[in-house]
Amino acid sequence: MSAATHVLVLNSGSSSVKYQLIDMADGSRPAAGMVERIGEPPFPDHTTALNAVADELAAAGLGFDSPRLAAIGHRVVHGGTRFTAPTVITDEVLETIRGLVPLAPLHNPANITGIEITRKLRPDLPQVAVFDTAFHSTLPEYAARYAIDWETAERYSIRRYGFHGTSHQYVSRRTAELLRKSPESVNVIVLHLGNGASASAVAGGVCVDTSMGLTPLEGLVMGTRSGDLDPAIPAHLHRVGGLSVDEIDDLLNRRSGMLGLCGDNDMREVTRRVAAGDTRAALAFDVYTHRLRKYVGGYAAVLGRVDAVVFTAGVGENSAEVRAAATAGLEGFGIELDPALNAVRSAEPRIVSTADSRVAVAVVPTDEELEIARQTFAVIPRGGE
Structure with a gap:
């Protein structure tokens, strides 16, 4: 049996789902695509869209039931101060992500929907949340703090979180490699x-x-x-x-x-x-x-x-x-x-x-x-x- 080296990367947005299947053995991309205009025919909701993704992968022999599929990695926009590293998704983790919706009301709900649906499609498979904010969690407190009333900032979780973290992390590492x-x-x-x-x-x-x-x-x-x-x-x-x-x-x-x-x-x-x-x-x-x-x-x-x-x-x-x-x-x-x-x-x-x-x-x-x-x-x- 082939080793499980495929990771399905899902970016579930409010009106689209982007996906790439990446083979971690050699970095190849056996499949990639996007479903757009979710909420309109023929994709009235994310369930329909993600089922379509599953069907496309299955048609290529790379479906959700493939023995080569090792995990699903989900882009999650906001991890707050709670999530500072990639995190294996459990019921408790999902509830905590749900609690962060007020910090990213346009993004986190769609990310959560993608997680919920794929967990039902493949409940036995490890699924991981990778947060846009995580790379920036190392900011010194003096760089993360805004100069507003302390109690107000604490009550409403107001601080610098930063975004595009996976890009900044990848590019900074690749730049070091470029410089040898x-x-x-x-x-x-x-x-x-x-x-x-x-x-x-x-x-x-x-x-x-x-x-x-x-x-x-x-x-x-x-x-x-x-x-x-x-x-x-x-x-x-x-x-x-x-x-x-x-x-x-x-x-x-x-x-x-x-x-x-x-x-x-x-x-x-x-x-x-x-x-x-x-x-x-x-x-x-x-x-x-x-x-x-x-x-x-x-x-x-x-x-x-x-x-x-x-x-x-x-x-x-x-x-x-x-x-x-x-x-x-x-x-x-x-x-x-x-x-x-x-x-x-x-x-x-x-x-x-x-x-x-x-x-x-x-x-x-x-x-x-x-x-x-x-x-x-x-x-x-x-x-x-």
Whole structure:
């Protein structure tokens, strides 16, 4: 009988289910796919969607009953302070995740639904929750605390949690490999730039600061999210503009960022417009990259010594213009981009700084699914043997 080396990675969202089947023996992907528009025909609910995933896998001889399936790894957005590592799911663990729903009301319920359904489909199989927040649980208390009333913060669990943790963890480790050093010996600033965007400062493989906070709204300018702003702005919008709490939430999360600044949240379209002389697109681009430079400089101060600044995710991996603008003027920090290397398009991890740059500038494609699979396989019985 073949060894059980397959891990099914599931990302159960509010209206979609993404999946990848990864063979931990060789890193291959025997199957992958996505079910979209859950809530509409022909997928009225997550049960129907996940049954469709099971049917697709079974048709390829890789179903939920396959003897090669070792475990299912679930992406769970928020682990609060309770979950700081990948965790084998039990009834008690599931109830604790359910208790964290107020911290991630748009994400954790869908994650929980995916867990509940797959546990019914294969109740004997180890299932593991891998949390977006876990990698950032190592933040020093002074980096995690907000300067608000202590009792209020404790009562409502208000602190910096951070997100995109599996990406930051994977990319920081792969960057160390690219530099041919151990993760414990390098300090890295990771810029995860997609429609959602976040930065982290990683010292010797340990996250010591990150840009997202209680929610994924804080930090960098994003596709539709504002990122950092004066915390009095929501109160001003309510008092002066008459906006409700829900309207303000919608404004800052769905109608701000690049979309709010110039009407486009696709960086490819923004840079095309900049090249064509569009002044609003140019301003939006400058706001975006100015914020990036501020975080790079700030995290350089936090780390003290920086070995690499690394770009990842859709924008970070593919936009030479963003990388150039985000590192422009940082020569005093030892950061010197090589324009020719930066212009090369590649799916491989690579250095794009000059040979004389004291700090490496790298592009490292992220692989959150592989990171979830690795963490899952590491904690299940007999995993990794």
